Amino acid sequence: MKEVKTLRDLYHNANYCQNCGKHLELKQDREGKLRAICPDCAFVLYKNPIPAAAILALNDAGEILLVKRLFEPRAGMWALPSGYIEIDMSPEENAIAEMKEETGLDGEVDHCIAWYYGYSPIYLRTLSIGFRMNITGGRLQAGDDAEQAEFFPLDQLPPIAFDAHKHFIKLETGVDAP
Numbered sequence: 331m332k333e334v335k336t337l338r339d340l341y342h343n344a345n346y347c348q349n350c351g352k353h354l355e356l357k358q359d360r361e362g363k364l365r366a367i368c369p370d371c372a373f374v375l376y377k378n379p380i381p382a383a384a385i386l387a388l389n390d391a392g393e394i395l396l397v398k399r400l401f402e403p404r405a406g407m408w409a410l411p412s413g414y415i416e417i418d419m420s421p422e423e424n425a426i427a428e429m430k431e432e433t434g435l436d437g438e439v440d441h442c443i444a445w446y447y448g449y450s451p452i453y454l455r456t457l458s459i460g461f462r463m464n465i466t467g468g469r470l471q472a473g474d475d476a477e478q479a480e481f482f483p484l485d486q487l488p489p490i491a492f493d494a495h496k497h498f499i500k501l502e503t504g505v506d507a508p
């Protein structure tokens with residue numbers, strides 16, 4: 331994983347208070363941890379790994395559902411259907427919604443595969459949760475931020491965009507994705 335040299339690097343884009351708009355100050359909190367704190371209203375901007383949900387689903391032939399990404403990061407590469415977790419949805423609800431939006435398929439969560447803590451070119455750190463899902467209906471059709479949605483035989487996988495997704499594929503199917 332790409333190294334972050336100093337704590338200050340993690341706060342490079344923490345500039346303004348999202349409560350009152352004043353300039354945030356980088357200083358130590360009561361525990362001695364570096365935080366971006368508003369000098370006016372005392373709001374603290376915590377920087378956390380951004381949570382994401384990824385979906386691993388197989389069809390009856392044992393082929394895996396992948397989407398070709400339309401947007402950065404890693405536009406043009408194949409990945410599991412996935413998305414950042416919205417504030418008003420549970421991780422499971424998010425997985426079901428992402429699957430529908432990106433692939434047109436309805437699904438239900440079978441189980442949580444694992445979580446993966448990794449590097450993000452945009453947010454520096456993400457915490458991805460992998461869900462094994464069963465396909466319950468719908469019609470395969472790319473949508474939302476997916477250019478294509480297709481099933482791939484596990485021995486013919488294209489290069490996969492994210493380490494987190496490779497990790498989930500390996501754990502769930504035993505296959506080392508390129």
Ligand SMILES: [Zn+2]
Nearest residue numbers: 347350368371
């Ligand atoms: Zn403030």
